[in-house]
Amino acid sequence: MREKSPIFLCFLLFFLIGISSSYGQNESVRLKIFMDEFSRLESGQKFDSINLLTVRFSELENLTQYEKAGFYLYKSIYYKRISRYEEAIAISRQGLKYCDDTNSFQLFKKRLLINIADIYFTILKYDEANRYAVQAKKIGTDGYHDIDNYCITGYWFEINKKYSKSIAEYEQALHLIRQYGNICKSAQVLNKMAVVYCKEGNYKKGIILVDKAISLADSCQEMVNSINARKSKYDILRASKKYKEATELYDTIILLDGKYAFNLRNEKLDELEAKYQNELKTQKNASLSLINKKNNGVINRQRIILYCSISVIVIFLLLVFFLIKFYRKQRAANKELQRLNLLNQKIFSVISHDFKGPITTLKLMLSNDAVKENEDNAVGAYLKEIGLQLEQSDAMLESLLDWAKTELKIKAGKQNPYSIHALVSEVAGQLKSKLDEKELTVSISFDTKTQTDFPQEVLKIVFRNIMSNAIKFSNPKSVIEISYLDNKLKVRDYGKGIPKNKLDKLFNQAISPGLGTFHESGFGIGLYLSYELMQKNNGVITVENNEDVGCTFSIVLP
Numbered sequence: 001m002r003e004k005s006p007i008f009l010c011f012l013l014f015f016l017i018g019i020s021s022s023y024g025q026n027e028s029v030r031l032k033i034f035m036d037e038f039s040r041l042e043s044g045q046k047f048d049s050i051n052l053l054t055v056r057f058s059e060l061e062n063l064t065q066y067e068k069a070g071f072y073l074y075k076s077i078y079y080k081r082i083s084r085y086e087e088a089i090a091i092s093r094q095g096l097k098y099c100d101d102t103n104s105f106q107l108f109k110k111r112l113l114i115n116i117a118d119i120y121f122t123i124l125k126y127d128e129a130n131r132y133a134v135q136a137k138k139i140g141t142d143g144y145h146d147i148d149n150y151c152i153t154g155y156w157f158e159i160n161k162k163y164s165k166s167i168a169e170y171e172q173a174l175h176l177i178r179q180y181g182n183i184c185k186s187a188q189v190l191n192k193m194a195v196v197y198c199k200e201g202n203y204k205k206g207i208i209l210v211d212k213a214i215s216l217a218d219s220c221q222e223m224v225n226s227i228n229a230r231k232s233k234y235d236i237l238r239a240s241k242k243y244k245e246a247t248e249l250y251d252t253i254i255l256l257d258g259k260y261a262f263n264l265r266n267e268k269l270d271e272l273e274a275k276y277q278n279e280l281k282t283q284k285n286a287s288l289s290l291i292n293k294k295n296n297g298v299i300n301r302q303r304i305i306l307y308c309s310i311s312v313i314v315i316f317l318l319l320v321f322f323l324i325k326f327y328r329k330q331r332a333a334n335k336e337l338q339r340l341n342l343l344n345q346k347i348f349s350v351i352s353h354d355f356k357g358p359i360t361t362l363k364l365m366l367s368n369d370a371v372k373e374n375e376d377n378a379v380g381a382y383l384k385e386i387g388l389q390l391e392q393s394d395a396m397l398e399s400l401l402d403w404a405k406t407e408l409k410i411k412a413g414k415q416n417p418y419s420i421h422a423l424v425s426e427v428a429g430q431l432k433s434k435l436d437e438k439e440l441t442v443s444i445s446f447d448t449k450t451q452t453d454f455p456q457e458v459l460k461i462v463f464r465n466i467m468s469n470a471i472k473f474s475n476p477k478s479v480i481e482i483s484y485l486d487n488k489l490k491v492r493d494y495g496k497g498i499p500k501n502k503l504d505k506l507f508n509q510a511i512s513p514g515l516g517t518f519h520e521s522g523f524g525i526g527l528y529l530s531y532e533l534m535q536k537n538n539g540v541i542t543v544e545n546n547e548d549v550g551c552t553f554s555i556v557l558p
Helices: 006-020 029-043 047-058 065-081 085-096 103-122 126-137 146-159 163-180 183-200 203-219 223-239 243-296 298-329 334-366 376-407 420-430 432-437 456-473 526-536
Strands: 441-444 479-485 488-492 540-545 551-556
Touching: 029 047, 029 065, 047 065, 065 085, 065 103, 085 103, 103 126, 103 146, 126 146, 146 163, 146 183, 163 183, 183 203, 183 223, 203 223, 223 243, 243 298, 420 432, 420 441, 420 456, 432 456, 456 479, 456 488, 456 526, 456 551, 526 540
Parallel strands: 441 479
Antiparallel strands: 479 488, 488 551, 540 551
16 A cells, blocks of 8 residues: 555644544544554554654644643654654653543553553663553553563563563463454464473473464464574473484574575665655755745845945945045145155055955856855855955955054154063954964063063064964964064964975065965965064064974064
8 A cells, every 4th residue: 555645644634623623622533533544654664654643743733631642652652663762761751741540541651651661671671661561550451552561571570580470471461362362472472481481491381382382473474483483492402402303493493584584685675765765755845945945035145245245345445535535634745745655556556466356256256146046055155255355355454554554654753662571462462362263372481571662563563463474374272482582572383384485585575375274364465564664663574484393483673
Protein backbone atom coordinates (compact mmCIF):
# COMPACT_ATOMS: atom_id res chain seq x y z
CA MET A 1 0.00 0.00 0.00
CA ARG A 2 1.37 3.42 -0.91
CA GLU A 3 2.02 5.99 1.80
CA LYS A 4 -0.72 8.60 2.04
CA SER A 5 0.30 12.02 0.81
CA PRO A 6 0.74 15.13 2.99
CA ILE A 7 -2.51 16.41 1.41
CA PHE A 8 -4.37 13.54 3.06
CA LEU A 9 -2.73 14.31 6.41
CA CYS A 10 -3.75 17.97 6.11
CA PHE A 11 -7.31 16.87 5.33
CA LEU A 12 -7.20 14.63 8.40
CA LEU A 13 -6.05 17.60 10.49
CA PHE A 14 -8.97 19.78 9.37
CA PHE A 15 -11.33 16.88 10.04
CA LEU A 16 -10.00 16.54 13.58
CA ILE A 17 -10.41 20.28 14.17
CA GLY A 18 -13.94 20.13 12.85
CA ILE A 19 -15.11 17.31 15.06
CA SER A 20 -13.35 18.74 18.13
CA SER A 21 -16.08 21.39 18.41
CA SER A 22 -18.81 18.71 18.49
CA TYR A 23 -17.52 16.79 21.53
CA GLY A 24 -17.09 17.62 25.18
CA GLN A 25 -14.01 17.75 27.33
CA ASN A 26 -14.04 13.99 28.10
CA GLU A 27 -14.60 12.77 24.55
CA SER A 28 -11.63 11.37 22.53
CA VAL A 29 -12.90 10.75 19.00
CA ARG A 30 -10.11 12.75 17.39
CA LEU A 31 -7.55 10.96 19.58
CA LYS A 32 -8.99 7.63 18.39
CA ILE A 33 -8.56 8.72 14.76
CA PHE A 34 -4.98 9.82 15.55
CA MET A 35 -4.12 6.48 17.20
CA ASP A 36 -5.60 4.44 14.33
CA GLU A 37 -3.66 6.43 11.73
CA PHE A 38 -0.50 6.14 13.86
CA SER A 39 -0.85 2.36 14.03
CA ARG A 40 -1.39 2.11 10.28
CA LEU A 41 1.72 4.17 9.51
CA GLU A 42 3.77 2.32 12.13
CA SER A 43 2.94 -1.06 10.61
CA GLY A 44 4.27 0.23 7.28
CA GLN A 45 7.31 1.85 8.96
CA LYS A 46 6.35 5.24 7.53
CA PHE A 47 8.22 7.18 10.20
CA ASP A 48 8.40 10.49 8.28
CA SER A 49 4.63 10.48 7.98
CA ILE A 50 4.31 9.61 11.68
CA ASN A 51 6.41 12.64 12.54
CA LEU A 52 4.18 14.88 10.41
CA LEU A 53 1.08 13.34 12.00
CA THR A 54 2.31 14.04 15.56
CA VAL A 55 3.21 17.64 14.66
CA ARG A 56 -0.23 18.23 13.17
CA PHE A 57 -2.01 16.74 16.19
CA SER A 58 0.04 18.82 18.66
CA GLU A 59 -1.11 21.98 16.84
CA LEU A 60 -4.81 21.23 17.49
CA GLU A 61 -6.57 23.69 19.76
CA ASN A 62 -8.06 22.90 23.18
CA LEU A 63 -6.51 19.47 23.67
CA THR A 64 -7.97 17.83 26.77
CA GLN A 65 -5.89 16.27 29.55
CA TYR A 66 -6.93 12.82 28.30
CA GLU A 67 -5.88 13.65 24.73
CA LYS A 68 -2.52 15.01 25.90
CA ALA A 69 -1.81 11.81 27.87
CA GLY A 70 -2.59 9.66 24.83
CA PHE A 71 -0.64 11.92 22.49
CA TYR A 72 2.53 11.74 24.63
CA LEU A 73 2.22 7.95 24.83
CA TYR A 74 2.22 7.53 21.05
CA LYS A 75 4.86 10.21 20.56
CA SER A 76 7.17 8.34 22.96
CA ILE A 77 6.51 5.11 21.05
CA TYR A 78 7.54 6.87 17.83
CA TYR A 79 10.79 8.15 19.37
CA LYS A 80 11.53 4.66 20.71
CA ARG A 81 11.03 3.15 17.25
CA ILE A 82 13.59 5.55 15.73
CA SER A 83 16.08 4.80 18.57
CA ARG A 84 15.97 8.22 20.22
CA TYR A 85 15.73 6.60 23.64
CA GLU A 86 16.53 9.48 26.00
CA GLU A 87 13.95 11.71 24.31
CA ALA A 88 11.41 8.87 24.39
CA ILE A 89 11.87 8.48 28.16
CA ALA A 90 11.49 12.24 28.70
CA ILE A 91 8.29 12.32 26.60
CA SER A 92 6.85 9.33 28.50
CA ARG A 93 7.47 11.08 31.82
CA GLN A 94 5.80 14.20 30.43
CA GLY A 95 2.78 12.05 29.55
CA LEU A 96 2.62 10.64 33.09
CA LYS A 97 2.06 14.19 34.39
CA TYR A 98 -1.29 14.26 32.60
CA CYS A 99 -2.44 10.88 34.02
CA ASP A 100 -4.43 11.14 37.22
CA ASP A 101 -5.67 8.21 39.35
CA THR A 102 -9.07 7.86 37.69
CA ASN A 103 -9.95 4.72 35.73
CA SER A 104 -10.06 6.57 32.40
CA PHE A 105 -6.30 7.23 32.60
CA GLN A 106 -5.21 3.78 33.84
CA LEU A 107 -4.50 2.34 30.37
CA PHE A 108 -2.35 5.30 29.29
CA LYS A 109 -0.50 5.38 32.62
CA LYS A 110 0.18 1.63 32.50
CA ARG A 111 1.40 1.75 28.89
CA LEU A 112 3.63 4.76 29.56
CA LEU A 113 5.31 2.90 32.44
CA ILE A 114 5.72 -0.24 30.31
CA ASN A 115 7.18 1.89 27.51
CA ILE A 116 9.80 3.37 29.87
CA ALA A 117 10.61 -0.11 31.22
CA ASP A 118 11.04 -1.45 27.67
CA ILE A 119 13.39 1.41 26.73
CA TYR A 120 15.56 0.86 29.81
CA PHE A 121 15.60 -2.86 29.01
CA THR A 122 16.73 -2.07 25.43
CA ILE A 123 19.63 0.08 26.65
CA LEU A 124 20.60 -2.64 29.18
CA LYS A 125 19.60 -0.75 32.33
CA TYR A 126 17.83 -3.75 33.84
CA ASP A 127 17.29 -2.42 37.38
CA GLU A 128 15.53 0.71 36.06
CA ALA A 129 13.53 -1.44 33.64
CA ASN A 130 12.38 -3.74 36.46
CA ARG A 131 11.44 -0.78 38.67
CA TYR A 132 9.07 0.70 36.08
CA ALA A 133 7.73 -2.76 35.12
CA VAL A 134 6.76 -3.44 38.75
CA GLN A 135 4.98 -0.06 38.91
CA ALA A 136 3.03 -0.95 35.77
CA LYS A 137 1.88 -4.28 37.28
CA LYS A 138 0.16 -2.43 40.12
CA ILE A 139 -2.17 -0.59 37.74
CA GLY A 140 -5.42 -2.25 36.64
CA THR A 141 -5.67 -5.77 35.25
CA ASP A 142 -3.22 -7.53 32.97
CA GLY A 143 -3.58 -6.83 29.26
CA TYR A 144 -1.83 -7.59 26.00
CA HIS A 145 0.95 -5.08 26.65
CA ASP A 146 1.80 -6.81 29.95
CA ILE A 147 3.37 -9.69 27.98
CA ASP A 148 6.56 -7.67 27.45
CA ASN A 149 6.32 -6.43 31.03
CA TYR A 150 6.42 -9.98 32.45
CA CYS A 151 9.33 -10.81 30.15
CA ILE A 152 11.26 -7.82 31.56
CA THR A 153 10.68 -8.82 35.19
CA GLY A 154 11.39 -12.47 34.30
CA TYR A 155 14.77 -11.55 32.84
CA TRP A 156 15.58 -9.39 35.87
CA PHE A 157 14.94 -12.37 38.18
CA GLU A 158 17.06 -14.52 35.85
CA ILE A 159 20.15 -12.28 35.97
CA ASN A 160 19.73 -12.06 39.74
CA LYS A 161 19.67 -15.93 39.88
CA LYS A 162 16.11 -16.12 41.20
CA TYR A 163 15.21 -18.81 38.67
CA SER A 164 11.92 -20.01 40.13
CA LYS A 165 10.51 -16.46 40.14
CA SER A 166 11.85 -15.95 36.62
CA ILE A 167 10.00 -19.09 35.40
CA ALA A 168 6.81 -17.86 37.08
CA GLU A 169 7.01 -14.51 35.28
CA TYR A 170 7.56 -16.22 31.92
CA GLU A 171 4.64 -18.59 32.62
CA GLN A 172 2.40 -15.56 33.21
CA ALA A 173 3.57 -14.09 29.90
CA LEU A 174 2.66 -17.38 28.13
CA HIS A 175 -0.76 -17.30 29.77
CA LEU A 176 -1.42 -13.80 28.38
CA ILE A 177 -0.17 -14.89 24.93
CA ARG A 178 -2.65 -17.79 24.87
CA GLN A 179 -5.39 -15.48 26.19
CA TYR A 180 -4.89 -12.92 23.41
CA GLY A 181 -4.20 -15.48 20.66
CA ASN A 182 -0.75 -14.27 19.56
CA ILE A 183 0.78 -17.75 19.54
CA CYS A 184 3.81 -16.76 17.47
CA LYS A 185 5.05 -14.59 20.37
CA SER A 186 5.34 -17.79 22.44
CA ALA A 187 8.57 -18.78 20.68
CA GLN A 188 10.50 -15.91 22.26
CA VAL A 189 9.14 -16.63 25.77
CA LEU A 190 9.73 -20.41 25.50
CA ASN A 191 13.31 -19.73 24.46
CA LYS A 192 13.84 -17.51 27.53
CA MET A 193 12.39 -20.22 29.80
CA ALA A 194 14.66 -22.86 28.24
CA VAL A 195 17.70 -20.72 29.05
CA VAL A 196 16.57 -20.45 32.71
CA TYR A 197 16.07 -24.23 33.01
CA CYS A 198 19.55 -24.73 31.56
CA LYS A 199 21.01 -22.42 34.21
CA GLU A 200 19.25 -24.52 36.84
CA GLY A 201 20.87 -27.64 35.35
CA ASN A 202 17.58 -29.06 34.03
CA TYR A 203 18.88 -29.64 30.50
CA LYS A 204 16.13 -32.09 29.56
CA LYS A 205 13.38 -29.56 30.28
CA GLY A 206 15.41 -26.87 28.52
CA ILE A 207 15.73 -29.02 25.35
CA ILE A 208 11.98 -29.70 25.31
CA LEU A 209 11.09 -26.00 25.58
CA VAL A 210 13.67 -24.82 23.07
CA ASP A 211 12.47 -27.41 20.52
CA LYS A 212 8.94 -26.02 20.91
CA ALA A 213 10.33 -22.52 20.42
CA ILE A 214 12.14 -23.58 17.22
CA SER A 215 9.00 -25.27 15.87
CA LEU A 216 6.81 -22.23 16.59
CA ALA A 217 9.33 -19.75 15.13
CA ASP A 218 9.68 -21.82 11.94
CA SER A 219 5.92 -22.16 11.51
CA CYS A 220 5.48 -18.42 12.03
CA GLN A 221 8.43 -17.69 9.68
CA GLU A 222 10.14 -15.57 12.33
CA MET A 223 13.78 -16.02 11.36
CA VAL A 224 15.28 -14.00 14.23
CA ASN A 225 13.46 -16.02 16.91
CA SER A 226 14.30 -19.22 15.02
CA ILE A 227 18.03 -18.42 14.97
CA ASN A 228 18.03 -17.32 18.63
CA ALA A 229 16.24 -20.48 19.72
CA ARG A 230 18.75 -22.66 17.85
CA LYS A 231 21.62 -20.74 19.44
CA SER A 232 20.09 -21.40 22.87
CA LYS A 233 19.75 -25.10 22.03
CA TYR A 234 23.39 -25.14 20.90
CA ASP A 235 24.45 -23.71 24.28
CA ILE A 236 22.28 -26.26 26.14
CA LEU A 237 23.73 -29.17 24.13
CA ARG A 238 27.27 -28.02 24.87
CA ALA A 239 26.43 -27.54 28.55
CA SER A 240 25.03 -31.10 28.65
CA LYS A 241 28.19 -32.33 26.80
CA LYS A 242 26.34 -33.46 23.65
CA TYR A 243 29.05 -32.10 21.40
CA LYS A 244 28.18 -34.09 18.26
CA GLU A 245 24.59 -32.81 18.16
CA ALA A 246 25.82 -29.31 18.99
CA THR A 247 28.25 -29.36 16.06
CA GLU A 248 25.53 -30.47 13.62
CA LEU A 249 23.24 -27.72 14.90
CA TYR A 250 26.02 -25.17 14.54
CA ASP A 251 26.17 -25.72 10.78
CA THR A 252 22.42 -25.04 10.55
CA ILE A 253 22.83 -21.82 12.56
CA ILE A 254 25.57 -20.61 10.20
CA LEU A 255 23.33 -21.18 7.16
CA LEU A 256 20.39 -19.37 8.77
CA ASP A 257 22.61 -16.48 9.85
CA GLY A 258 23.83 -16.04 6.29
CA LYS A 259 20.30 -16.11 4.91
CA TYR A 260 19.14 -13.59 7.50
CA ALA A 261 22.07 -11.28 6.75
CA PHE A 262 21.23 -11.43 3.02
CA ASN A 263 17.57 -10.57 3.69
CA LEU A 264 18.56 -7.78 6.06
CA ARG A 265 20.88 -6.34 3.42
CA ASN A 266 18.02 -6.20 0.91
CA GLU A 267 15.78 -4.50 3.48
CA LYS A 268 18.48 -1.91 4.18
CA LEU A 269 18.81 -1.17 0.49
CA ASP A 270 15.06 -0.60 0.27
CA GLU A 271 15.22 1.68 3.32
CA LEU A 272 18.09 3.68 1.81
CA GLU A 273 16.16 4.13 -1.42
CA ALA A 274 13.11 5.34 0.51
CA LYS A 275 15.27 7.67 2.58
CA TYR A 276 16.86 9.09 -0.58
CA GLN A 277 13.43 9.83 -2.05
CA ASN A 278 12.36 11.53 1.18
CA GLU A 279 15.50 13.67 1.16
CA LEU A 280 14.73 14.76 -2.39
CA LYS A 281 11.27 15.81 -1.28
CA THR A 282 12.74 17.68 1.70
CA GLN A 283 15.22 19.53 -0.52
CA LYS A 284 12.46 20.49 -2.91
CA ASN A 285 10.34 21.85 -0.04
CA ALA A 286 13.35 23.74 1.32
CA SER A 287 13.94 25.33 -2.10
CA LEU A 288 10.31 26.47 -2.30
CA SER A 289 10.54 27.88 1.23
CA LEU A 290 13.71 29.77 0.31
CA ILE A 291 12.03 31.33 -2.72
CA ASN A 292 9.16 32.52 -0.52
CA LYS A 293 11.58 34.08 1.96
CA LYS A 294 13.36 35.88 -0.87
CA ASN A 295 10.10 37.34 -2.13
CA ASN A 296 9.13 38.50 1.38
CA GLY A 297 12.47 40.24 1.99
CA VAL A 298 12.83 42.21 -1.26
CA ILE A 299 11.96 45.64 0.17
CA ASN A 300 14.24 45.30 3.22
CA ARG A 301 17.23 44.27 1.13
CA GLN A 302 16.75 47.13 -1.32
CA ARG A 303 16.49 49.55 1.59
CA ILE A 304 19.77 48.32 3.10
CA ILE A 305 21.57 48.72 -0.23
CA LEU A 306 20.13 52.21 -0.68
CA TYR A 307 21.23 53.30 2.83
CA CYS A 308 24.75 52.01 2.23
CA SER A 309 24.97 53.84 -1.09
CA ILE A 310 23.77 57.10 0.44
CA SER A 311 26.25 56.74 3.33
CA VAL A 312 29.18 56.35 0.95
CA ILE A 313 28.10 59.34 -1.13
CA VAL A 314 27.64 61.50 1.99
CA ILE A 315 31.09 60.57 3.27
CA PHE A 316 32.63 61.43 -0.05
CA LEU A 317 30.78 64.77 -0.27
CA LEU A 318 31.77 65.65 3.31
CA LEU A 319 35.39 64.88 2.47
CA VAL A 320 35.29 67.15 -0.57
CA PHE A 321 33.48 69.86 1.38
CA PHE A 322 36.01 69.96 4.23
CA LEU A 323 38.96 69.87 1.85
CA ILE A 324 37.62 72.80 -0.17
CA LYS A 325 36.74 74.76 3.00
CA PHE A 326 40.17 74.04 4.42
CA TYR A 327 41.82 75.20 1.20
CA ARG A 328 39.81 78.48 1.03
CA LYS A 329 40.62 79.42 4.64
CA GLN A 330 44.34 79.29 3.90
CA ARG A 331 44.30 81.27 0.66
CA ALA A 332 44.70 84.53 2.64
CA ALA A 333 48.21 83.53 3.67
CA ASN A 334 50.18 84.50 0.55
CA LYS A 335 53.42 83.08 1.79
CA GLU A 336 51.81 79.64 2.25
CA LEU A 337 49.99 79.61 -1.11
CA GLN A 338 52.58 77.56 -2.94
CA ARG A 339 52.88 74.98 -0.12
CA LEU A 340 49.09 74.66 0.19
CA ASN A 341 48.75 74.10 -3.56
CA LEU A 342 51.33 71.32 -3.31
CA LEU A 343 49.49 69.80 -0.33
CA ASN A 344 46.21 69.96 -2.22
CA GLN A 345 47.78 68.10 -5.13
CA LYS A 346 49.17 65.41 -2.80
CA ILE A 347 45.85 64.82 -1.06
CA PHE A 348 43.84 64.64 -4.26
CA SER A 349 46.48 62.34 -5.73
CA VAL A 350 46.00 59.92 -2.86
CA ILE A 351 42.21 60.24 -3.09
CA SER A 352 42.18 59.56 -6.82
CA HIS A 353 44.47 56.56 -6.38
CA ASP A 354 43.14 54.91 -3.19
CA PHE A 355 39.57 56.16 -2.85
CA LYS A 356 38.66 55.54 -6.48
CA GLY A 357 38.96 51.74 -5.99
CA PRO A 358 36.31 51.35 -3.21
CA ILE A 359 33.90 53.79 -4.90
CA THR A 360 34.22 51.98 -8.24
CA THR A 361 33.74 48.61 -6.52
CA LEU A 362 30.59 49.82 -4.76
CA LYS A 363 29.18 51.19 -8.03
CA LEU A 364 29.80 47.89 -9.78
CA MET A 365 28.18 45.92 -6.97
CA LEU A 366 25.12 48.13 -6.85
CA SER A 367 24.65 47.82 -10.62
CA ASN A 368 25.10 44.04 -10.58
CA ASP A 369 22.16 42.06 -11.97
CA ALA A 370 22.22 39.66 -8.99
CA VAL A 371 21.51 42.57 -6.64
CA LYS A 372 18.72 43.85 -8.85
CA GLU A 373 17.14 40.40 -8.85
CA ASN A 374 17.37 40.29 -5.05
CA GLU A 375 19.29 37.02 -4.72
CA ASP A 376 20.06 36.28 -1.05
CA ASN A 377 23.60 34.96 -1.53
CA ALA A 378 24.64 37.86 -3.75
CA VAL A 379 23.15 40.48 -1.43
CA GLY A 380 24.81 38.95 1.65
CA ALA A 381 28.22 38.90 -0.03
CA TYR A 382 27.89 42.44 -1.40
CA LEU A 383 26.75 43.86 1.92
CA LYS A 384 29.76 42.29 3.65
CA GLU A 385 32.05 43.80 0.99
CA ILE A 386 30.37 47.21 1.40
CA GLY A 387 31.12 47.12 5.15
CA LEU A 388 34.77 46.27 4.47
CA GLN A 389 35.14 49.06 1.91
CA LEU A 390 33.61 51.60 4.31
CA GLU A 391 35.96 50.53 7.12
CA GLN A 392 38.98 50.91 4.83
CA SER A 393 37.77 54.32 3.63
CA ASP A 394 37.37 55.47 7.26
CA ALA A 395 40.95 54.44 8.09
CA MET A 396 42.27 56.25 5.01
CA LEU A 397 40.33 59.41 5.89
CA GLU A 398 41.77 59.41 9.41
CA SER A 399 45.33 59.26 8.02
CA LEU A 400 44.58 61.98 5.45
CA LEU A 401 43.18 64.32 8.12
CA ASP A 402 46.20 63.72 10.37
CA TRP A 403 48.48 64.50 7.45
CA ALA A 404 46.59 67.63 6.52
CA LYS A 405 46.54 68.86 10.13
CA THR A 406 50.31 68.56 10.54
CA GLU A 407 51.13 69.88 7.07
CA LEU A 408 49.15 73.08 7.70
CA LYS A 409 51.38 74.02 10.63
CA ILE A 410 54.04 76.41 9.40
CA LYS A 411 56.59 75.05 11.86
CA ALA A 412 56.32 73.13 15.08
CA GLY A 413 57.42 75.50 17.80
CA LYS A 414 59.28 74.68 20.95
CA GLN A 415 57.03 73.16 23.58
CA ASN A 416 57.34 72.10 27.19
CA PRO A 417 58.72 68.59 27.90
CA TYR A 418 56.11 65.85 28.28
CA SER A 419 56.13 62.15 29.30
CA ILE A 420 56.84 59.71 26.46
CA HIS A 421 55.50 56.88 28.62
CA ALA A 422 52.14 58.68 29.01
CA LEU A 423 51.89 59.25 25.24
CA VAL A 424 52.66 55.58 24.51
CA SER A 425 50.06 54.43 27.07
CA GLU A 426 47.42 56.78 25.62
CA VAL A 427 47.89 55.49 22.07
CA ALA A 428 47.90 51.85 23.28
CA GLY A 429 44.60 52.54 25.05
CA GLN A 430 43.10 53.97 21.85
CA LEU A 431 44.06 50.76 20.02
CA LYS A 432 42.82 48.44 22.79
CA SER A 433 39.96 46.95 20.73
CA LYS A 434 42.36 45.93 17.96
CA LEU A 435 44.79 44.50 20.53
CA ASP A 436 41.99 42.51 22.19
CA GLU A 437 40.83 41.14 18.84
CA LYS A 438 44.15 39.31 18.44
CA GLU A 439 44.71 38.83 22.21
CA LEU A 440 47.97 40.85 22.00
CA THR A 441 49.96 42.08 25.01
CA VAL A 442 51.81 45.43 25.07
CA SER A 443 55.05 45.50 27.10
CA ILE A 444 56.41 49.02 27.90
CA SER A 445 59.93 48.70 29.30
CA PHE A 446 61.19 52.21 30.13
CA ASP A 447 60.86 54.70 32.98
CA THR A 448 57.60 56.62 33.31
CA LYS A 449 59.61 59.80 33.99
CA THR A 450 61.28 59.76 30.55
CA GLN A 451 60.49 63.07 28.77
CA THR A 452 61.05 64.82 25.43
CA ASP A 453 60.26 68.20 23.85
CA PHE A 454 59.72 66.72 20.34
CA PRO A 455 56.38 67.97 18.86
CA GLN A 456 53.79 65.89 20.70
CA GLU A 457 51.15 65.80 17.94
CA VAL A 458 53.70 64.59 15.38
CA LEU A 459 55.05 61.87 17.67
CA LYS A 460 51.51 60.72 18.48
CA ILE A 461 50.59 60.35 14.77
CA VAL A 462 53.84 58.54 13.92
CA PHE A 463 53.68 56.20 16.93
CA ARG A 464 49.99 55.37 16.25
CA ASN A 465 50.81 54.40 12.65
CA ILE A 466 53.75 52.22 13.77
CA MET A 467 51.61 50.53 16.47
CA SER A 468 48.74 49.91 14.00
CA ASN A 469 51.23 48.33 11.61
CA ALA A 470 52.62 46.11 14.41
CA ILE A 471 49.10 44.97 15.42
CA LYS A 472 48.20 44.27 11.81
CA PHE A 473 51.14 41.92 11.19
CA SER A 474 51.48 40.37 14.70
CA ASN A 475 50.63 36.74 15.28
CA PRO A 476 47.66 36.16 17.65
CA LYS A 477 48.46 35.95 21.41
CA SER A 478 51.96 37.44 20.91
CA VAL A 479 53.66 40.46 22.52
CA ILE A 480 54.45 43.95 21.21
CA GLU A 481 57.52 45.28 23.03
CA ILE A 482 58.06 49.07 23.37
CA SER A 483 61.38 50.45 24.64
CA TYR A 484 63.16 53.83 24.72
CA LEU A 485 66.93 54.34 24.85
CA ASP A 486 69.29 56.99 23.45
CA ASN A 487 66.45 59.02 21.87
CA LYS A 488 65.15 55.88 20.09
CA LEU A 489 61.54 54.76 20.63
CA LYS A 490 61.49 51.12 19.45
CA VAL A 491 58.43 48.98 18.63
CA ARG A 492 59.12 45.26 18.24
CA ASP A 493 56.49 42.73 17.10
CA TYR A 494 56.47 38.95 16.71
CA GLY A 495 54.62 38.61 13.43
CA LYS A 496 55.14 37.99 9.72
CA GLY A 497 58.16 40.27 9.27
CA ILE A 498 58.86 42.19 6.03
CA PRO A 499 59.95 40.52 2.78
CA LYS A 500 63.47 41.55 1.71
CA ASN A 501 62.25 42.89 -1.62
CA LYS A 502 59.98 45.39 0.22
CA LEU A 503 62.29 46.34 3.08
CA ASP A 504 64.17 49.09 1.17
CA LYS A 505 60.99 50.46 -0.39
CA LEU A 506 58.82 50.36 2.74
CA PHE A 507 58.48 54.14 3.07
CA ASN A 508 57.76 54.65 -0.63
CA GLN A 509 54.29 56.04 -1.32
CA ALA A 510 53.76 53.70 -4.27
CA ILE A 511 54.44 50.41 -2.43
CA SER A 512 51.45 48.05 -2.40
CA PRO A 513 50.20 47.18 1.13
CA GLY A 514 50.32 43.58 2.38
CA LEU A 515 47.67 41.58 4.23
CA GLY A 516 47.81 41.22 8.02
CA THR A 517 47.71 37.97 9.99
CA PHE A 518 43.88 38.24 10.04
CA HIS A 519 43.87 39.24 6.34
CA GLU A 520 43.51 42.96 7.18
CA SER A 521 44.11 45.24 4.23
CA GLY A 522 45.18 48.89 4.05
CA PHE A 523 45.92 51.74 1.68
CA GLY A 524 49.67 51.97 2.33
CA ILE A 525 49.87 55.66 3.21
CA GLY A 526 50.46 55.40 6.99
CA LEU A 527 54.18 54.63 6.88
CA TYR A 528 54.73 57.10 4.05
CA LEU A 529 52.97 59.81 6.08
CA SER A 530 55.00 58.98 9.22
CA TYR A 531 58.29 59.03 7.32
CA GLU A 532 57.62 62.49 5.84
CA LEU A 533 56.50 63.90 9.20
CA MET A 534 59.68 62.70 10.92
CA GLN A 535 61.93 64.11 8.16
CA LYS A 536 60.14 67.45 8.34
CA ASN A 537 60.86 67.64 12.09
CA ASN A 538 64.50 66.45 11.82
CA GLY A 539 63.68 62.92 12.94
CA VAL A 540 64.17 59.49 11.34
CA ILE A 541 62.30 56.16 11.08
CA THR A 542 64.23 52.92 10.54
CA VAL A 543 63.09 49.29 10.29
CA GLU A 544 64.79 45.91 10.41
CA ASN A 545 63.67 42.29 10.55
CA ASN A 546 64.32 40.42 13.80
CA GLU A 547 66.57 37.36 13.81
CA ASP A 548 63.78 34.99 14.85
CA VAL A 549 60.38 36.43 13.97
CA GLY A 550 58.73 39.81 13.29
CA CYS A 551 60.44 43.17 12.86
CA THR A 552 61.47 46.28 14.85
CA PHE A 553 60.63 49.93 13.96
CA SER A 554 62.78 52.67 15.51
CA ILE A 555 61.53 56.27 15.86
CA VAL A 556 64.75 58.32 16.24
CA LEU A 557 64.13 61.71 17.87
CA PRO A 558 66.54 64.67 17.20
